Amino acid sequence: MLITCHAERCLMQCVPTDPLLTLQPLPPVPDDMKFKHPRVCLRSCRTMILRKSARKQLCSQELRDRSRNQLLLRFSEIVKQFSKRKTIHSPELGTRPCHPHRFEYSKLMTEFKQAGQVDQVIRLMQEMKDFSLWPDVVCYTIVMDSLVMVNRAEQALDVFKEMIFAAIIPDTTCCTVLVKLYSVCLKQFDSAYEVILWMKNCGCFPDTFTYTTLIVGLCWDGRVEEAFGVLDYMLEDGCLPNVYTYTPIVNAYCSMGKLSQAKNLVKTMENTGCLPNNVTHNILIKAFCKIGAFDEVEKLLEKSQGNGWKPDEISYSTYMDGLCKLGKIDRSFQQLDIMLDKGLVPNEITVNILLDCLCGCSMAWEAKCLLERSAELEWEVDVINYNTVMSRLCEDGRYRAVLKLFTDMIKKSIAANSWTLSILVHSLCRDGKPRKARCLLDSEGLVANVVAYTILIQYYYLAGKAPAVSVLFSKMVKANITPNFVTYGILIDCFCGEGNYGQAVYCFLRSLEQGLSQELGARLTYWLVSGGRIRLVQYIIEHISKHDIVIDYCIYYSIIKESCKMGYCQRAELYIVCGILDKMLC
Structure with a gap:
C-alpha cells in the first residue's frame, strides 16, 4: 500500500x-x-x-x-585546556654560561641533565677544561649522574677514575651516584656494598639517600628481602628511612602481585608517621587497576583528604587508563570531570589516554579526524598521539588511513620513531605491499628496530620467500640491530624449511651468545634430526659444552624423541645418539 x-x-x-x-x-x-x-x-x-x-x-x-x-x-574541550599548559623549555643546544665560572657551568649542566641532553653536559665539561676552569666534585658528579641516567655505565666509571686521578676527593653525593651506578645500572650489588663500606672507612658517611639508592636497585632486581635488610643497616647508622625509602619496596610488592604486603607496608608507614606521598599512592592505584579492583581505587581516592594527600594528574590519569583498558569508557570520562572540578589540568599522558579511549570504543576514525584538526584545536600533538591512533587503525584493517595519517604527521614536521615505523611496516605487509615496507626500512629519518624487521621477516617467511628473509637478516646484522627470540625462531624455521641448516645453526649460536632461551635449541634439533642432520646436532652439543653453557633438558628431550621417531637408535647413527646421551649424563 x-x-x-x-x-x-x-x-x-x-x-x-x-x-x-x-x-x-x-x-x-x-x-x-x-x-x-x-x-x-x-x-x-x-x-x-x-x-x-x-x-x-x-x-x-x-x-x-x-x-x-x-x-x-569532551575530548575537544580537554585538548583546548591542555594546550593552555605552559611548556617547559630546555636550554638551547650549544648554550654557554653568561659568566665563565664553575657555579654557572654546574647550573647549566644540571639543566641539560634534567632535559636528558647528556652530550651537552659532556660538552660543557670539556669547555671548562679548555678554559682552564678545572671542574670540581660537583661538576664531576653531575656528569656521572647524567651518564648513569642513560645507562652509559662504562663512561661514568671513566669519569670517576678521571676525578680520582685529578686528586679530587669524592663527597657523599658523588659516592651515592657511584652506588646508583653499581646497583641500578650494572646490578653489581657487591661493588655497591663495597662503596658504602669505603665511605664509612673514609669518614664520608652514607646518608638516607645513599641507602635509598641501594634499595631502589635491589627492588628493581626483585630482591625485596635484601632491601629490608638494608633498612636495618640504615637504623644502625642513624639514618631514618623516609617515604622515598619505602616507596620502591611498595612498588616491588605491587610488581610481584603481592598487593596485601604492599597495603600492609603503607599502613605501617602511616602508623610510624612516614606518610605516603602521591608517588606511593599512584603505585597502588596502578596495581589495583591492573587487576580490575576499581572499588579499592575509589576507597583510596575517597580517603585521600583524611590521609593528607591530594590526588594529582597522574593519579586520575592512571585510574582513567585502567578503566579504558577494561572498556569502561563512560566511567573514565566521569573521572575526567572530577579531575577538572578539582582544578587539575590534563597533561600529555591524560590526553593520550583519552585518545586511546576513543580508539577503544570503535572511534579510531573520529580520533584520526581530530589529529588532522589539531591546528584548529590549538593542540600540540606529538608522535605518541599519532602512534596510538595509527596502531588502532592498523588493527581495524584501515591501512590506507594509517598511511594518510603518517603523511599528515610528516607535514606537521613531527619526527617518527621506531614504533611509528613498526606500525607502517605492519600495515603495508597486511595490505600486501611488502616492497614498500622494505623501502621504508632504508628511508632517511626513520629509525628501524628489531620489531620492524621481525614483522617483515615473518611476512616473507609465511609467503615462502626465503631469499628475501636472508637479505633482511644480513641487513639487520650490518645495521647492528640485534634479533630477539621471536626473530631467531622465525629465521631457524625458515632456513631449516629450505634445507639451509648451516645458516640455521649460525642463528642459534648467535642467540646463545646473546643469552637467549635455549628453547630455540629444541626447535633447531627437531629440524636437524627430522632432516637427517644428526651430525650437526652432535656439533651443536660439543660447541655448547666448550663454552661452559649448561644445556637445557628440553634440547636433550627433543633429540631423544626425534631420534627414536626417525629410527636412529636402530641404525648406524646409534653411536652418535649414544655420544649425545653421554654428554647429557656428564
Whole structure:
C-alpha cells in the first residue's frame, strides 16, 4: 500500500529504507493540522510505520550516536585546556654560561641533565677544561649522574677514575651516584656494598639517600628481602628511612602481585608517621587497576583528604587508563570531570589516554579526524598521539588511513620513531605491499628496530620467500640491530624449511651468545634430526659444552624423541645418539 503523507514535501523523508520498517495505513489528518507543523508531521509518520522492535533499535542507535558525539566534544574541550599548559623549555643546544665560572657551568649542566641532553653536559665539561676552569666534585658528579641516567655505565666509571686521578676527593653525593651506578645500572650489588663500606672507612658517611639508592636497585632486581635488610643497616647508622625509602619496596610488592604486603607496608608507614606521598599512592592505584579492583581505587581516592594527600594528574590519569583498558569508557570520562572540578589540568599522558579511549570504543576514525584538526584545536600533538591512533587503525584493517595519517604527521614536521615505523611496516605487509615496507626500512629519518624487521621477516617467511628473509637478516646484522627470540625462531624455521641448516645453526649460536632461551635449541634439533642432520646436532652439543653453557633438558628431550621417531637408535647413527646421551649424563 502506498504511503500518503501529511505533505508532499516530506514524502521522501518518510519512506522507510530500513528492512525492519513496515508500511502501515495512516489515519486521516485533521484539517487544522495541515502544513502547520511539518517537523511533528515527519516524526508522526516515522513513528507510526515503525514496529516496536525497530523503534527500540533506532532509539538505542540515536543514544549511541549521541554518546559518541559527546565523547568527541569532551575530548575537544580537554585538548583546548591542555594546550593552555605552559611548556617547559630546555636550554638551547650549544648554550654557554653568561659568566665563565664553575657555579654557572654546574647550573647549566644540571639543566641539560634534567632535559636528558647528556652530550651537552659532556660538552660543557670539556669547555671548562679548555678554559682552564678545572671542574670540581660537583661538576664531576653531575656528569656521572647524567651518564648513569642513560645507562652509559662504562663512561661514568671513566669519569670517576678521571676525578680520582685529578686528586679530587669524592663527597657523599658523588659516592651515592657511584652506588646508583653499581646497583641500578650494572646490578653489581657487591661493588655497591663495597662503596658504602669505603665511605664509612673514609669518614664520608652514607646518608638516607645513599641507602635509598641501594634499595631502589635491589627492588628493581626483585630482591625485596635484601632491601629490608638494608633498612636495618640504615637504623644502625642513624639514618631514618623516609617515604622515598619505602616507596620502591611498595612498588616491588605491587610488581610481584603481592598487593596485601604492599597495603600492609603503607599502613605501617602511616602508623610510624612516614606518610605516603602521591608517588606511593599512584603505585597502588596502578596495581589495583591492573587487576580490575576499581572499588579499592575509589576507597583510596575517597580517603585521600583524611590521609593528607591530594590526588594529582597522574593519579586520575592512571585510574582513567585502567578503566579504558577494561572498556569502561563512560566511567573514565566521569573521572575526567572530577579531575577538572578539582582544578587539575590534563597533561600529555591524560590526553593520550583519552585518545586511546576513543580508539577503544570503535572511534579510531573520529580520533584520526581530530589529529588532522589539531591546528584548529590549538593542540600540540606529538608522535605518541599519532602512534596510538595509527596502531588502532592498523588493527581495524584501515591501512590506507594509517598511511594518510603518517603523511599528515610528516607535514606537521613531527619526527617518527621506531614504533611509528613498526606500525607502517605492519600495515603495508597486511595490505600486501611488502616492497614498500622494505623501502621504508632504508628511508632517511626513520629509525628501524628489531620489531620492524621481525614483522617483515615473518611476512616473507609465511609467503615462502626465503631469499628475501636472508637479505633482511644480513641487513639487520650490518645495521647492528640485534634479533630477539621471536626473530631467531622465525629465521631457524625458515632456513631449516629450505634445507639451509648451516645458516640455521649460525642463528642459534648467535642467540646463545646473546643469552637467549635455549628453547630455540629444541626447535633447531627437531629440524636437524627430522632432516637427517644428526651430525650437526652432535656439533651443536660439543660447541655448547666448550663454552661452559649448561644445556637445557628440553634440547636433550627433543633429540631423544626425534631420534627414536626417525629410527636412529636402530641404525648406524646409534653411536652418535649414544655420544649425545653421554654428554647429557656428564
